[in-house]
Amino acid sequence: MNDIPWRWTRAFLLVAEHGSFTAAAHASGQSKANLSQQITELERALKVQLLHRTTRRLRLTSVGEGYFERATLAFQQLDAATEWAMQSTRELKGVIRMNAVGGLVGEELIAPLVFRFQQAHPGVEVELDFSSLRVDLLTSRYDLVMRMGELEDSTLVARRLHQVSTRYVASPELLEQHAPVRRPEDLQGLPLIYGSVDHWLLKRGNQQRVVQARGGFKIVSGHAMRQAALSGLGVTRLVDVYVEADIARGDLVEVLPDWSDTTPLSLVCPPHRYQLERVRALMSWLIQEFPDVYTRALREGLAAKRVR
CATH class of the missing domain: 1.10.10.10 (Winged helix-like DNA-binding domain superfamily/Winged helix DNA-binding domain)
Structure with missing residues (x-):
């Protein structure tokens, strides 16, 4: 030494x-x-x-x-x-720095659960950040991160939170004005409403297709993308919790349902932070409570309620 x-x-x-x-x-x-x-x-x-x-x-x-x-x-x-x-063996206390996706999933589903956890454990202070930066957890200040998508193999501790589905949707009025959408290639003839990524990778079994957004509308907000689709401005791609209730009411129509895919949500933390009881407790709490909260949001149409 x-x-x-x-x-x-x-x-x-x-x-x-x-x-x-x-x-x-x-x-x-x-x-x-x-x-x-x-x-x-x-x-x-x-x-x-x-x-x-x-x-x-x-x-x-x-x-x-x-x-x-x-x-x-x-x-x-x-x-x-x-x-x-x-740390005390019974009382949880200390700071937890957490990074999560924003929008409906992070701000209206994850955040209330975090608030309830803090109420149950007054000694814990959670600093919740909704920036979309892809941080390196081994060197960053964060104790816990919620990530969407498949995780790369690493030395990080990861636990599955839930699984969400992607929907491609448009208003009935818009679809009536264009040829039927039967293949991913048919999307190129329609205005697309997209976010920070200007291309969509569609998967069905072993098949993959890439649709490039040309023209259309770039909107980096799930809520605003949904509103744009309801207004007939184009086809958009959103996680099911945004649009499931709209599809059920007929306000939006799902296109290419065979190409809809699922995406895992995971909680990830560095091994040295997972040793802390408060971090493990928050992870377990979110994993226990989030699936029911998400299912209820799907059923009740939380995105629609927000703008009423």
């Missing part, structure tokens, strides 16, 4: 995270000279250069980038171990 003081490595992480000695000094309350001295001692002990220093900018060397990534993970694990050792 080496005998490098942890404070030297923490000083390096502070400066690397904040991008300058001035910002790191302000955030930590240490002097720039003290931080600089600690990093110099660290580099001398490691016999490598971690930072390129100039009067105008500061950047990591290639070795510094690798050391930053590994040291960040190591200190996350150390912090988690400390919390695990200190």
Whole structure:
């Protein structure tokens, strides 16, 4: 084992995270000279250069980038171990930083469940973020993330939350004005209402088709996409909870039902955060409660109620 003081490595992480000695000094309350001295001692002990220093900018060397990534993970694990050792065996307490998809699923189904969990455990504070960034959980600040789609094999802890279906829908009036949609290729003759992705991958068994959105409407909001479809502006692709009740009432018509596919929803967290009882408890709570909440939203048409 080496005998490098942890404070030297923490000083390096502070400066690397904040991008300058001035910002790191302000955030930590240490002097720039003290931080600089600690990093110099660290580099001398490691016999490598971690930072390129100039009067105008500061950047990591290639070795510094690798050391930053590994040291960040190591200190996350150390912090988690400390919390695990200190946490009460009965009372849940502490912060949980969670990232989830936004829109109807995250903001109106996940969020109320999180609020109920916090009410049941007043010592827990959940910081819930609905940004759509694809974060690297091993190096990010998040303890828990809800993801849509198949997960890549990794060292992360993943638990299945639910499974949702995708629907391709349009208003009856729009479909009456165009030729019948019998194949994915037929969508190219219709205006499409799409979100952040400008192409759709349709699957049926072993078959795959890609439909490119040309023209139409780009709307990065599930609620607004549904409204645009109800208004007859085009065909849209949405998760079933947005449109199931509209289909049942006849306000929207599903096209290409044979090409509708299912998508898993999962809860994912780093192994070192899964050690924390509060994180495991929130995961279990969501997995227990979410399927019934989702089924009820499908049946009652939560998306329609929102705009009434």
